[in-house]
Amino acid sequence: MIKLLTIPPDSDFTLANLPFGIFSTPDRPRRAGIAVGDDILDLAMLGESGIFDFDAAVLNRPVLNDFITLGKSVTSRARSQVQGWLEKEQGSPVQARHLVPMAEATLHLPVQIGDYTDFYSSIEHATNVGRMFRDPEKALLPNWRHLPVGYHGRASSIVVSGTPVRRPVGQLMPSDSNHPVFEPTRRLDFELEMAFVVGKDSELGRPISVGEAEEYIFGMLLFNDWSARDIQRWEYVPLGPFLGKSFASSVSPWIVPLEALAPFRVAGPEQTPGVLPYLQSGGANNYDIDLQVRVNETTVCRSNFRYMYWNMQQQLAHHTSNGCNVRVGDLMASGTISGQTPDSYGSLLELTENGTRGSFLRDGDTVTMTGHSGSGSSRVGFGSVVGRILPARN
Structure with missing residues (x-):
């Protein structure tokens, strides 16, 4: 050296x-x-x-x-x-x-982001959320094991690590009221995610197969998809996430290319029932990336990207299966990454059981996410993505 x-x-x-x-x-x-x-x-x-x-x-x-x-x-x-x-x-x-x-x-911010899509690809996270808000015996919706659920997010409010995040104001329904109010969110949350950067334009009308998807993935970032849970819960029916998500998302500043992560490829969870042919993905298509979240100085979560039920290749194949094209710089986020144990849950929604065993984020709190694979001279890390909560505007 x-x-x-x-x-x-x-x-x-x-x-x-x-x-x-x-x-x-x-x-x-x-x-x-x-x-x-x-x-x-x-x-x-x-x-x-x-x-x-x-x-x-x-x-x-x-x-x-x-x-x-x-x-x-x-x-x-x-x-x-x-x-x-x-x-x-x-x-x-x-x-x-x-x-x-x-x-x-x-x-x-390392790239100009034209479009941003957020997926919902951790079975542990989806199950935890489903148990909280639906029948615990039917936590996953019927489509969840058949396709990587996602929604189109807002690229303009994605900011680089270190940018403060303003507590959003929105319409929410208090538990003790029959009428909505317009006020600062009471349930501000983080979501531990990773995102991949699209590295190649695709042709409108031409799907990208699982087998060729990796050609279109340049590299990965840490991603914090800030969420206002009370705003989200009131607004999401019937069209899904909107103002409860679009106020800010934070990314780490360094894009780790896929070739640097190649030594850490692992097989993902078994997918049952079997998926449709266009989503079939064999081999080691997940990555062993240790992840951690701190709120101020307290570590609240230790998780791993290897837990993802739907991998990046499947996400991209499904995203383009209807002919939707992608462009260089587009961002695709994983959705919250949760493991099987409570200390690996990737959001305060899960960690606090929807606020019954702890609080959501307060003004002045700083959330820091880190991630890495390997150790010593073989360590491949992402640095950190940091955001401090500022009070809502008057």
Whole structure:
């Protein structure tokens, strides 16, 4: 490894990772970078030397969309080249001027998000919610085991980690009233999720099969889908989530490419009954990613992405099965990721049993989500997604 680079032993950003993001400093406008240890490798500056085999002007853009559009054959090769240069002790083209301390940089939303879809793909979460609000013996709706349920969300209110989240005001129905009121949510919640970034445009009218879906997935982020449970409960019938969700969602700033996660592929849960042919997915299509949620300084959840009943390939195949097209930068979120034990539930709705065994988020609370796979020099992490709750506007 080059002598000017030090990677702490517990770093998420090892040479096995090398995720992509967008950063700026007072003297460097928004540009592409790679996280490595406590530093950011300035890809735009490195590209000015003509060292890459593509037009490096795309690295000077304020989002990664144009770089991602070059395709995995280009982006993966660029990452592999950087990996090789950073591993060299001598003769590397990476110089001190190419490295920026992460603490001195501002991190930005890494892609321009055209569309955003949120799924509902954890069987444990769906079962927990169904038991709370429906017949406990029929917690899952009839369609749940047959297709990855999802809804179209609001891309404009997705913000990068560190952006404060304002408590939303909306219409809700108090338990002691027969008439709705318009006031700040009383049940503000987080949802522990992950999201994948679409890395390739598809053709309108042409479905993406499960087998080719991975070609369209560039990488993954941590995702916090903030939820106002009381607003959501009053409004969601008959068309589903709306204002109780669209006020904000938060993402981590670094996109971990799928190739970095390849060593951590695992088989998902058995799907029973068997799914229709267009959703059949064999092999190791889930990922072993340890996840954690803290509210202020208290860890409230430890979960894992491997629990997902519906995997990303199935989500994308179903999303496009009617001919809907996707575009580079689109975001697809997993839905809340819950495990089988109470300490692995990915929302306060579940952790507090709908407020009967604890409280929802208060003004001033800070929620921090982290995730990683592996350990030591093989660790591949996502950093964190952080959001602090601000009071509702008067």
